[in-house]
Amino acid sequence: MPCADEVWRLHNLDQPDCVHFRKFCDEGGVLNGGDPGDRTTRQGTYCCTPSGISLGNLNHRDPARVKELLRDALKKWKEIDKKDRLLDYDPKEKLSEITRGENQYPKDGLVLKVYSRDLERKGLDENDWRTHAWNFDFAWFRKAEVAEMLPERFEKKTEWDFPKHLTRRLYRIYFRDNVRGQTDPFPEDSIEKATLKCKVTKLRKGIVTYSLEGEVKLVDGERGVEGKIMGEVEYDTKKQAFAKFELVMAGERWGRTRYNAREDDTARAPIGYAMKIAEDKATEKVAPSQLGAYGWR
Amino acid sequence: MKRAVWSMLLLLPLCGLVLAQDAKQELDDKSYERIRDYILPNADEEAWLKVNWRATFWDAVIDAQKEDKPIMLFAMNGHPFACT
Numbered sequence: 001m002p003c004a005d006e007v008w009r010l011h012n013l014d015q016p017d018c019v020h021f022r023k024f025c026d027e028g029g030v031l032n033g034g035d036p037g038d039r040t041t042r043q044g045t046y047c048c049t050p051s052g053i054s055l056g057n058l059n060h061r062d063p064a065r066v067k068e069l070l071r072d073a074l075k076k077w078k079e080i081d082k083k084d085r086l087l088d089y090d091p092k093e094k095l096s097e098i099t100r101g102e103n104q105y106p107k108d109g110l111v112l113k114v115y116s117r118d119l120e121r122k123g124l125d126e127n128d129w130r131t132h133a134w135n136f137d138f139a140w141f142r143k144a145e146v147a148e149m150l151p152e153r154f155e156k157k158t159e160w161d162f163p164k165h166l167t168r169r170l171y172r173i174y175f176r177d178n179v180r181g182q183t184d185p186f187p188e189d190s191i192e193k194a195t196l197k198c199k200v201t202k203l204r205k206g207i208v209t210y211s212l213e214g215e216v217k218l219v220d221g222e223r224g225v226e227g228k229i230m231g232e233v234e235y236d237t238k239k240q241a242f243a244k245f246e247l248v249m250a251g252e253r254w255g256r257t258r259y260n261a262r263e264d265d266t267a268r269a270p271i272g273y274a275m276k277i278a279e280d281k282a283t284e285k286v287a288p289s290q291l292g293a294y295g296w297r
Numbered sequence: 298m299k300r301a302v303w304s305m306l307l308l309l310p311l312c313g314l315v316l317a318q319d320a321k322q323e324l325d326d327k328s329y330e331r332i333r334d335y336i337l338p339n340a341d342e343e344a345w346l347k348v349n350w351r352a353t354f355w356d357a358v359i360d361a362q363k364e365d366k367p368i369m370l371f372a373m374n375g376h377p378f379a380c381t
Contacts, residue, residue, distance in 0.1 A: 273336065
């Protein structure tokens with residue numbers, strides 16, 4: 001049963017799934033050079049029984065080693081009695097005790113999948129994983145926030161500003177340089193420019209099409225990002241939902257943060273972001289990595 | 298004069314190259330789709346998403362308990378489905 005999850009929460013909180021993870025995560029050797037009970041990250045690949053018996057672990061990207069881990073785990077699984085490998089209660093009973101960001105998923109709002117990648121440039125090593133790196137995250141908007149994104153009148157050539165507070169949130173959280181790894185959002189006072197103008201371009205069979213155009217400049221000490229934004233939105237007035245929401249940013253980034261692997265790449269360089277509506281499936285309902293920076297209550 | 302004209306003609310392709318490189322990053326109506334498609338991952342890059350993943354560890358425990366199956370957990374700093 002393949003699954004993926006965020007490890008800090010599992011390693012540090014006292015909710016049922018986290019306690020269950022800690023039953024087996026350090027068995028057979030602590031990953032990443034840590035000691036039992038310490039705070040060293042436990043990120044890696046783990047195999048276990050539903051009851052929490054370890055079947056092996058590894059923190060490596062080599063497919064051959066992961067394959068070996070899975071083979072060994074299956075062998076161990078077969079050697080364990082069914083009554084031992086399963087829980088003696090229904091794990092569904094514990095769901096109500098688990099609080100996660102996903103519980104705030106805005107099912108009647110808007111969810112965007114945001115991709116980031118370095119744009120083309122010369123002089124990079126094609127054999128370096130960093131040259132081909134890309135990342136993604138999710139941007140959530142509640143129903144009330146979606147209502148703010150619409151024009152007062154559905155008439156062609158109507159122009160308005162995308163809500164300022166949503167523009168600022170979108171830019172400072174999602175135009176951070178996470179291409180090669182995690183990084184913090186830009187703080188509110190880093191915003192030097194954050195505009196996004198909307199204009200109705202088409203009205204057809206209940207679908208309102210509007211364009212988006214804007215600029216961004218964020219500077220936080222030695223790091224920053226600057227670029228131009230364009231996009232197109234289709235709003236279905238009958239379903240009262242977006243049929244399309246697409247946004248592209250192209251510009252430059254500079255500087256680095258602790259974990260974003262830019263140690264030797266701090267000069268201004270091209271970067272791009274593309275956003276589109278997320279699909280209606282579990283892996284696209286994962287909470288934004290920076291949900292805490294939304295200020296939602 | 299003739300030499301200057303020839304020099305300019307010879308340099309034109311180079312100018313075009315430089316302009317083309319600069320224009321690559323400039324977002325406008327003409328470059329929009331190309332830049333968008335460059336940023337979005339291709340099918341190979343998203344092949345790992347074809348696996349029938351559960352998006353949380355506990356969802357996997359629930360399903361594995363029901364189906365009597367072992368669990369493989371890929372746990373990272375930052376959720377692997379939302380920015381590691």
